[in-house]
Amino acid sequence: MGDEEQEGVFLGIDLGGTQLKAARFSADGTRVAMENAASNAGGDAEEIFGALYSAASTLIGGSRLRGIGVGVAGLLDPGSGRILNSPNIPALSGFALRSRVREAFGDTIPVQMMNDANAAALGEYFAGAGAGSSSMFLLTLGTGIGGGFVVDGNLWTGAAGVGAEVGHMCIRADGPLCHCGARGCLEACVSGWALMRDAGQIAKRHPESAIAELSPRTPLTLAELASAGDRQARALWENAGAMLGTGIANLMNLLNPDRIVLVGGLGGAGDLLFEPARRAWESQAFKEARTFTSVKPGVLGKWAGVRGAIQSFLKK
């Protein structure tokens, strides 16, 4: 605790639709303590903030707090510190997160806010699977699909701070309807919710199928069923993988980053997802582009976001 007393601590928070993850970091970026809690996403904004405050207070203890970084699922306005729109935590849409954090922790405390996928991208770039790359595109493969693009150590966030929304890149113009209102977005073709939608349709059409009898029906149990040889479950993952590979090929042809990093729960399906993905990008991306882009799984797991959220506080 000697260094922490002298140099103070940073707090990284990753506020997702299901889980709240928080961690205390020492001034050199080492993660020294973690907290996990439900994010209360069904509650109102103050209940959600309450979960954050509670986890944060426990982690800070008596240490001198030098900065808080928050990655949050949604579109943010970096200027005002507001959450513009959070599809997975609707109560936070319009919430003035930065000023609420300062009200609770002190009104001079540095607060860094960013999209959760951008936070994960910074974390993997500086302390994970992005090591040694100069440009890295990260995809989060979870209930939805997010993205973060890091170039020479900086996030590419675009003119409105909205960049890297790879989940809403259309890859199938006449494909399934997406939550965003468009058709055939990457997320509508491969994501946790897209898999559950497709599995639900199979269950309805084939009430005698193994998929219909699967309980609970989750991406994880669907992967177990596919691994056990169920033909319909295998076909679902085959299709999801092909769509993911098409999205990856697009990133290779359009951005040609050094590295593409894949994180998130769907990755638990392993080669059920990644083998058809690889076949797709190898047949669809230019050889020149894919030769120079390596695709790797993330290495920080669910702690990538909290690490990325505090990156801007660290000494370079």
Add this chain to the structure above:
Amino acid sequence: MGDEEQEGVFLGIDLGGTQLKAARFSADGTRVAMENAASNAGGDAEEIFGALYSAASTLIGGSRLRGIGVGVAGLLDPGSGRILNSPNIPALSGFALRSRVREAFGDTIPVQMMNDANAAALGEYFAGAGAGSSSMFLLTLGTGIGGGFVVDGNLWTGAAGVGAEVGHMCIRADGPLCHCGARGCLEACVSGWALMRDAGQIAKRHPESAIAELSPRTPLTLAELASAGDRQARALWENAGAMLGTGIANLMNLLNPDRIVLVGGLGGAGDLLFEPARRAWESQAFKEARTFTSVKPGVLGKWAGVRGAIQSFLKK
């Protein structure tokens, strides 16, 4: 000629599948003379280089040549100065363009080579429709579809120099086959060749149609037919525009540049193409993204590429 005698001149060359364009520029980037010629794309590499050499020699006259910039349709290896692959000028695949230029014009002459769409992007960014933007994505809408992405004055070319190949971003996974071997690339859905393919299919199925009787059958005459009210021709442009708008929405969501600039011959169709495109991107891109990205036509016309090709020689 006083300034040119003192400061010398730069030569910009744009070597396309049909036309060779070349221009002489003074040291401040002013275009002072132009040449247009057929690019001899059907000939061998030396015949193509002969057309380039002839136009260049005419333009240089007795001036002191300080640098040559060449934009060329194809994938280049900036290190070796070779053309790796040129689908529209097959004889140039493998051609060592930089060393051939130096052999002809002097082996100490600075030679800047780049992809033709990248050259057009630099031209519009510094001297055209990109003025005032910090990030600009340019699409070339011609026989094929090319792209160039300029960020803070620098081309984004990716890890292998292949970046911004927007023509080969898949937008329709089960769509038409592309020349590159993949399905549903932007270029396979909207481009000069895609329009000609679709018009040809209509002509075959409906030999009595106005499209079947159209001679010559080109994007321009198809646009005239649509403007005159022909239902089938209108539907072709409507579909092309919707696909273009989907591609633009993808760029807004993924990159969110300040500006998207559209150049190239298909733009001659005007609102036949751009109105359905606008409807598509307005319904498909995030409001936050499209609000901060303006879409504009290029202003340098066919001279964007020669201007961009010499950009690196100019004083900043």
